[in-house]
Amino acid sequence: EENAPAIIFIDEIDSIAPKREEVSGEVERRVVAQLLSLMDGMSSRGKVVVIGATNRINAIDPALRRPGRFDREIEIGVPDSEGRLEILQIHTRGMPLEKNVDLGIIANMSHGFVGADLQAVAKEAGIRALRRVLPEIDLTTENIPSEILKKIIVTMDDFLDVIKEIEPSALREVFVEVPDVSWDDIGGLADVKQELQEAVEWPLKYHGLFVHSDATPPKGMLLYGPPGTGKTLMAKAAAHESEANFISIKGPELLSKWVGESEKGVREVFRKARQASPCIVFFDEIDAIAPTRGLGSESHVTERVISQLLTELDGLEVLSNVIIIAATNRPDIIDAALLRPGRFDRLLYVPPPDKEARIQIFKIHTSKKPLAEDVNIDTLAGQTEGYTGADIAALASAAVMLALREHIDKYKDPKKAELAKGELKIHMKNFEEAMRKIRPLSKHEIETYKNISEQFGKPGATKEIVDREAAIK
Template structure:
């Protein structure tokens, strides 16, 4: 083959004479150009990795060709499944890529300065897991490496020596700033671990570790718990401490429990044996217990080659609480698992990790020290954790400059990691569809903020799906509510400000209100005001009415109310809206509680308002995030997010009623429903604003005088005014036909004759009396 004319070097099969060495055959002009002497170390940069060789001239002195041995190369280039001896007849058979007739630029050849190494840390790969002393393997590895140049993160092939050792992986080289060097008899070799080639090959084939955002502290806790018993069992034995046997991960679905286990197992370099309920449970008697024993036997065999982790996913389905009414199969499975966990020897290097989202359904015998020693709670992500997760899941998306991940993290209250991943995927899909509608054949535009807004409507938080109190409402802006400026300001101060600016309240030494009560005549936009406050606060919104609360079953209403607050605490900051609260609870003093159920519901509500009943499994993950190396200092916005997360953890209770006199006085005291706000009927100016708002989309004739209509609509509520506008438009259609273009003043006047106000003067006097009494008491 003639040499290339462009100056590149053609890679040829290695010379059989150089088998078992690190020699690289080059032309004399190339060696002179690179300043190489005989036996000088040379690093060859190849596709996907590098190879460390020593320079030697070619026997034919031909330039333009390159021959080298694959004794020391990057791990991802080595074909561990094929023959690994240097005497292999197939050229470059030890490599995972085909290097035959490969062309390399001369710039890919890097001369290295390799000093004599003082110390290096290695991992030894053996052919089989035959029991041999660590000292013998360490001395053998030192003898095989003496006289060779080695490089960090490279595999050194020593299979030609005919020993049990096949490869030696160089993990670290302690020689200043150098990453390569010469191993001599004076070099100190530290042995890290001994693995079989098969296990090392399986570890390389695993899915690369996925960076998990927002779970740094949980990840560090799991890694610490696994590293000590798996890698340092001798230290625990020397101190006389029992080796931890297991850990239980508790958290709602989608927070990343399974991915967390896989990630930490890969980081500590352990083997993973997974158990699932459908795989374990068998059809014939005794088959389930046999499957469990077989899985533990597999873990014991894997533990002979190194650390091993047995992961039991959804353990609540496999080991439920044993009871008299439980099935015999479930009881036998629980008993078999307990026996196997108790039978683990202290010298066996494997640990059991289980995951569940229903810890209360587990058998209590599993949750004692000696079995599942530690319970790690992975809660719903906090504000800062959602920001970290969004940074991770959107790393591969071409984001537009309009996308603010911090603002998006504030808008995704209650979203878990799986929800945020689905949100980014849906936003990317919306961007593709949007660009495709514009006529692009291959849409490749950026993902903008408007795409995330559309995705937020399609991807709700999974913790709020099919749960109590989920309210699906369109966001309401303050501008969409006409009038009531004083009430809006009070609601902003009571709800929006504590949610969005909690640091200001902390700075002033003031705690935000626990609850707000809106009372006033029907149809005066109490519910709409609460929706506007929830929309402006960017928090979770849960609503409950009397029809959803009460049930014919004993204790079901109290459980429903407790579940609502538990769901709200998991998604905090959140707003719980109790509409028509007078129908849920009454007053105990004057017999207002019409049944014993109402008194019990009132008792549960008071306890929840005071914070009683908070369970340990509802703990949120810590707000402290770890700062990685090279990461810039926190910005002012991130510091504000951290302060907001630390200050704003409560649940805001907002109730509405048109009969405040029927409520119990214990419910209205400060610390429960702190702010009591009267929502009056609209005055003439407010009625004008409401009419202008509801006639924005109605084509009005020039003779329509909204101010005159506002004066004539005394005792009309906001709902009445909306009904008036609809009735006028329908009258225009009935009188002038379907081709009518505008609504005239006469249509509004006729509608006034048909639509009567829902409020009366007597009702207003009663509300004004309550309002004045409240002012005098305050």
């Protein structure tokens, strides 16, 4: 006031003005009360402006968030593609860029990145360029020759490598690095792959066509089938191929014994997904958090979580460029309200692989292994009826361990065994022995899943499920 006109800027205001009912200490309450009285006293003096900044708006005491104190709330969101390009241009203004550097491509790839993230991208790319010429620089002299300085050029590869390593700030708490999984790494399941490509990749790659034809991509997809058939791998491949951000949630992670915490967790996941769109939210084991309501469960936590999920999926806030993929091996116990169009639009059965798919899976999991000439992939695929993709991966690993055991037992000494590594081969007998240890799905289990898929797949299936829920209630 003595130096008016003045601006008071309070950074991280949530740390000095938290909700009074949530703090235990008396000091925090007095600080909030003092801040409120000072801001009320300033209303007549128009020459002092208070600006507060926070990234936890809901943690601030609500008494501060009313006209007369903080009159306006301005949300500074995550920049769009054009905004990201502008920020990159600012941070690379003085950098020696190679001619082929296209900042537009980098901007399109950096979904969910904020200004600080993009600054880090530019800085790290510059450091990579500097690292290449560092051996030529004499660190004992103060001046660096101009011919060496001219060699410091930031390339497109520098940016592409860096962008894979830097996580968007908005997703740092829940960010899961998407493994380098492509569609080629998944054997068989061509129909399921096609459905996922249409739902996830096409709206991003062919956005203009979707707008022109007024096509609405599905909002949610439920992958169901026996354990180990590749449901989780499918979701990861979809995220990798579409270059979308990926949030992975295990069902039980969201459940909390504190009232309101589970629903808050669901809200936070969707808020972060909207900020970092295009984004895939993957709910693994969704049956743990969304079982059919009214089945006599003692806890009402799951009922509140389901209600929150339904609100997020078709609430007032539009889920733009956010797709929900869920996986379960118990689709029959999932609440029917989630399984209608507009929520989980597509219900995709992921079956155990047929013989052709098993051949592909065996080839994927043995491509880098030293196989003996007597190993016949076709024969192995024929002998593994009922095995899932995970079973075949475990089978290949078990066969390798058996071959290693034989090799190590033969040579005993580690150095000799290492020198004779060229002799190490995986034989057909190793696979056959591994098969005796790893058991496939029983015919009864396969039939059960087949019956469920027929129930979900036929016309009017959703209505039947809703009727079933009504009967339970």
